[in-house]
Amino acid sequence: MRLFQTNKIHFASRATNSVSKFAIAIATAAVLVSCSDTTAPTAPSKTSAAAVSPATDTAETDGSPLRLRLVTAEQLHNTLAYIFGPNISPPVAFAPVTRTDGLLGVGRSFAGVTPSQLELYQKTAATAALEVVNESNRHFLVPCTPKSEEASDDACASTFLASVGRLVYRRPLEADRLAQYVGEARDASARLKDFYAGLGIALEGMLLSPRVMMVSERSEPDPANPGKERLDAYSLASRLSFFLWNAAPDDLLLKAAASGELHTQKGLARTVDRMLASDRIASGVRAFFDDMLMLEDFNNLSKDAQIYPQFTGVAVVDAREQTLRMVVDQLVTKNKDYRDIFTTRETFLSPSLAALYRLPSTPGWVAYEFPEGSPRMGILTQAAFLAAHSHPGRSSPTLRGKALREILLCQPVPRPPANVDFSALENPDPNIRTQRERVSFHLKNPVCAGCHKVTDPMGLALENFDAAGQYRETEKGAKIDASGSMDGKDFTDIRQLALVLHDHPAVTQCLARRVYSYGTGSPSNIVPRTEMAALYKQFEAGGYRLRPLLRTITLSKAFSTVREEQAPTKTAAASVSPAAASVQ
Amino acid sequence: MTITRRRALRGMLGGSAVTLALPLLDCFLNTNGTALADGRKMPVRFGSWFWGLGIDAPIFVPKKAGIGYDLPPEIASWKNISQHVNLFTGMNAFRDGDPNLCHYTGWVINATGQSPAAGGDKPGRTLDHTISNQIGRTTRFQNLTVCCTGDARSTVSYENANSPTPPDASPLNFYTRLFGPAFQDPNAPEFKPNPRLMVRKSVLSGVIDEVKGLEKEIGATDKQRLDQYMTGLRQLEKQFDQQLTKPEPIPACVLPKEISDDPAPGAEVDLMAVRHKMMTDLLVMAAACDQTRVFTMNYSSAQANTVRAGFEKPHHTTTHEEPVGPNGYQEQCSWFATRAMEAWAYHVEAFSKVKEGDGTLLDNSLIYAFTDHGFARVHALDNMAGMIAGRAGGKIKTGLHLKMEGATTARLGYTVQRLMGIDIKGWGSRSNATDKELGEIMA
Structure with missing residues (x-):
């Protein structure tokens, strides 16, 4: 039985044929874990239960471990x-x-x-x-x-x-x-x-x-699967509630646990549907995206005030809020396709962000739609992404490309090797004015090119935005060229890159992985690949809507069935990315 | 009338709320001021001080070794403290066959004696925790950690692999934590235990029982985490106990000026200097008032993204992109490193300014400074520098520059642990393994 199979639950199929279009993306992922052979992948801690078993091709286990x-x-x-x-x-x-x-x-x-x-x-x-x-x-x-x-x-x-x-x-x-x-x-x-x-x-x-x-979390014998364990009803209630609402269960949910309703298929579905319809779902979705998008960086983000006077302390707070408002609006309020967050022109503005974006200001938060043809399109062109992945005093195509790969595509980029020869970046030629010219060094040096070719082109597509997220046509007097190629797809500017991302299968697969991990508190690589592939298909069948994805996961056996924690293995260590265990 | 210690103490113990007309009295010290009057020795404190991105050797390393070393430009700010500081240069952090994990391997070896095998191979217990388990168990805070970056993720202190010690990042919050309502001023004329604390403490015992119950339900890995929870509850119990007990007067303890606002956020060097000064001043009084005997100061983080106003590149980027000048160093990088050394000078001098017994607070302290690299431009793990300031209660000499001729940096870590009473015969692994104390600095 598939872990992510949910009985009698069907979603309108809006299947696209995106998988076949992007076989090259899989090859790219392979490049990412091997683009530098000088740095070993990061292992989980020696003493931590974070040392997980690797994703496997066979369904040797099912469910997820009990968590504290x-x-x-x-x-x-x-x-x-x-x-x-x-x-x-x-x-x-x-x-x-x-x-x-x-x-x-x-x-x-x-x-x-x-x-x-x-x-x-x-x-x-x-x-x-x-x-x-x-x-x-x-x-x-x-x-x-x-x-x-x-x-x-x-x-x-x-x-x-x-x-x-x-x-x-x-x-x-x-x-x-x-x-x-x-x-x-x-x-x-x-x-x-x-x-x-x-x-x-x-x-x-x-x-x-x-x-x-x-x-x-506590477990109990699963009567439907002799020899197996399941979460006890109250543990299941908590797992559901912290996942979907980012809060403890309410009275009704505890009653559903007490009555045994949560351990029936219909009862669980009824409960999940109530939770997905509740206003509290917005808190849960905000918390998830705040985590996945690493927005906690905004607790400490600042820019050089001499270079970016518009990037005020208020703008820092508002930039984070803008992204979360947009995500909740698109995915919860309007129930849109997840991929639309890369292409939508709809957003929200505060006075500080209006100043940053050089738009007329109105008091408070207001909904705003950028005009057709605007370079502001989707989450990548919001100040939150642009500013968080830049230096305090200048933009960084590499940081932006790396963030795009790691955060939005779940493709870890290895650390740079320690013995890089930076001589080409020294004694800068005064004729070099743009970041494109500057970082072209990365692609000429074979030691650097392995990784930078998968980060820099996407980052360069965002060069029309400076380190504070302000739009610009030129850099030091030179016109900015934002064209490039991503995993075999050419683009001329950020609008086209947004469309490429919209159709990139790794975008939706990454979200599904992250949502599963977030809900269960376990790394997604404990789930057999075949089962994860089934989840991707269900996400696709649900039109890449978030609510159906949440429903699929919460009603799945993978969510409520308990499996033993696996001992760490060598392959497990190698399966964890360098970025996967960074101190935050 | 002569006020004797006995007379004063009798007055204090005569009622639940007692007012003493006089402040701190020398009668609470022994005759020569080297110990408390009840015979207890002045406590020795241990501090760590971390800065990122190493040194610029051509203008950092003194030419002269031994006593009275010269002060090249990058450490010119030490003119008031060099007599208190032992400087060690030319050290190696050996990684043997492990990868050079940029801005990580170096400081981990300094703090643990072990080379990490990979980026996610988190340090085990760093030496500040080993030492705090030895000397910090009786104080209100077993270990204090602060940072000047404003980012509570900047830490080189680990209790175990899953427990980086979160630094206090806000001077305002740190002041409140140390000297807010829960602070029991040892020199206050009046002592009145808060009855609410007594009941609060009794409730803790129920929570501790609950931890024990929960431990029976979980696996071994999580049990370690619950053990930590229990340790934290015991620490809270101890803090309540201390608040319910009239403290012994401490001559050096002077309540610092109240902090009402935090500096503006940002990684700009001048802002970090302000935060560093505020945090240092608080740490000095935390030590002087015996609130803690172990502390860690993170001046910058490894791979410091410290910025200079109006200069587009942060320190780390500058290390890689600034050309090496005709004198063999990077001028802009050295500007950042010089600011770090100015902060170190302030830190040491602040401890030296507090009179304690017949010496200073610095005399009764040992502060170990370390970094992540030698020459950061190439992520070098050789030619690394480190410092030890203070006399550790008279156990060591200071004011020496030792050229270490490629010895492991772990010799510093081993020595400071021995000086703090850790009974170990050696420290570090593989090429960093050492059983050689720095005999040259021993008094």
């Missing part, structure tokens, strides 16, 4: 906001984790928890708990009134802690643990002579629990 994943700051924030309302919003910024298989979401399955992280957890828990029980909020957020505000009240404390505990633990609190929390609230209330202060202390302890700050 760190909850993100945003997931905690969303969860608390859904439980207590948007006013409960402690400032939350947790430590960065190591990106694995292209995703922070996978890295969180393996990241350690340092003492400074625990300090942050404790501060967050204390702040949130104080906000919940403060005088302004307690009467709305605590569903009972204590007999006295100066003394403990077990009954009221129990009502509150059982209700909140079920939501933050994502399963009913065990009776012993609830009794312990009630006891802690009792003691604290008595000592502090304040019922709500005591209740807050118990809530603080609850939010500090590893069962709250980490998602610990």
Whole structure:
């Protein structure tokens, strides 16, 4: 049985014949992992469970391993906001984790928890708990009134802690643990002579629990597959919810877990459809693309203010937001083909971005469509991509091409060799004015050309945009030539490159891989190639719409069936890209 | 009236809230000021200081070896600190058959003694953590790590392969973490334990029990992560305990001026210098106030993308694209490296300015500085430089320049661990393996 086979679920077929057009793309991927023989591919850590088994041609295993994943700051924030309302919003910024298989979401399955992280957890828990029980909020957020505000009240404390505990633990609190929390609230209330202060202390302890700050999955025997394990219903609920909503399950989802509905095909489909129709899906999709597109770089991005005065601190924040708004609008609100994000002229503008793009400014965020024929077309021409993959003081065709390969096509580019001869880049000829002329050195030097020929041409197509993402026709007085070739397809400018990308099979395959990995917290290379190919086909059959892809994955056996973690192997190490495990 | 130590302490312990009219008193020190009055020795602190992209040897390496070394232009800023700094040049980070992972292999060897086999081969425990396990367990923070890039991903400190130590990147947040409401001023005239802390601490024990329960449900790899969770909870417990206990007065501890704003974001050198100064000043008082005995300062990251205002190339790009000038070095690169060395000078001098006992805080510290390359233009792992500042409580001499004649950089790492009391007979692997302390600097 196919892991990504979903019974009785059909999507309108909008199959294209793109696969046959791009056999050359597969050859390109092979080039990428071998374009420099001087650098060994990156191995996963020696001690980490990130050391995964390689993708295999045979379905020797199925399902995905149980994970113990760190909850993100945003997931905690969303969860608390859904439980207590948007006013409960402690400032939350947790430590960065190591990106694995292209995703922070996978890295969180393996990241350690340092003492400074625990300090942050404790501060967050204390702040949130104080906000919940403060005088302004307690009467709305605590569903009972204590007999006295100066003394403990077990009954009221129990009502509150059982209700909140079920939501933050994502399963009913065990009776012993609830009794312990009630006891802690009792003691604290008595000592502090304040019922709500005591209740807050118990809530603080609850939010500090590893069962709250980490998602610990459990399995149980799968009655449909003797000898196999499946996620237990509450673990499945959490996996679904953090994946689709970027938050803990709501009451209905926990009820579906409790009733056994999640372990029936119809019940699971009903639940997934409800989740995909919910407004919360926008949060989930934002979180995924923020991760996949590496937009956390914007936490620290800056440009040389003397060279790019328009790239202000506000523009940095807005550039990230613009890309996320566009993605959600195209893929969630308008339910468009994923490939359209490379070609759409629709976007959103803020005043700071209007200034950057040299457009008239209107207050707040407004929808905007660039005119037909505009070079602003798709995600590559947005300031987020252009600025993030440039130097602080100048553009970089290599960084942009590398980002395009690694982030959007899942094609890792090896590190440069250490012994590169840079002499040709020295003593610059004053007649050299454009980046094209400058980086042409890369393609003349055989040591460099292996990799740069798969990065620079795409990056040069974006040279009409400077390091801040501003449009330009010339560089140092010379007209910019943005033509090139990608995997056998010629283009004359960024608009044509966008169309090439639109039809490139690696674009959609990459998304499907990343979405699967993000949802399960496991590198995609644990899935047999044949099964991944089935997922690609289903994505194609769904018209490359995101919701059907999410539905396929969440209803698949690969999502809910549990398999053993495989021991690291040599081939596994070689299958992980250099970029796959960079510290972020 | 003579105020004796006994009289003062009796006053302090007489009630839950006590006001002392006098600030810190010399009576809390022993007669010669080299130890605390209760006989405890002044603690020795260990610091790491990291800068990216190495040195420009022709204008960095002093001609003179030994005491009183000259200060070429790239380290001219050391004029006030060279007597406190041992400089080591001409070292190798041996990778044996492993690839030269640009801007990675070098610092990993410096911090672990091991050459990584591949880019994803993350360091195991870096030596700052080994040392903090030895000398840092009693302080409020076992280990503090900061960076000046503003990017919390800039770190050369690893607890284990899956746990890079996240640096504090915001001076404002770092100030609040150190000296905000949770800081227990050892010299405060009044001590009043917060009753809320007592109940907060009792709740922690329930959470610790929960970790133990969860450990039974998971595999071995995840168990290691939960062990870390447990360690973090124990650290929180310890912090609560310390807040509930009247601290011993510490003469050198002076609450730093409150920080209300962070510097603007950016990788521009002048901004980094501002952040470095703020972070250094906070680290100095964190050490002086015995909030930590181990710290790491990431001045820049490996492959430093530090920028100079108005100059289009960041430091790293410049190392590769700037021609070597007639004097054998890259002028623009040296400008960046010189700024880094100015920051190092500030760092060392700041520790030397705090009087502690009959010496200075620097005398009771050992700060180890290392980088990722020798000549970064060619990603060289030879001709590397490193520094050790401070006298480690009188255990070493300072002010020496040692030409290391191609010895492994691991000799520095081995020596500093031995000086910090780590009972190891050798350190490093393969060609970086060493059991030779730097005898020349031993007092």
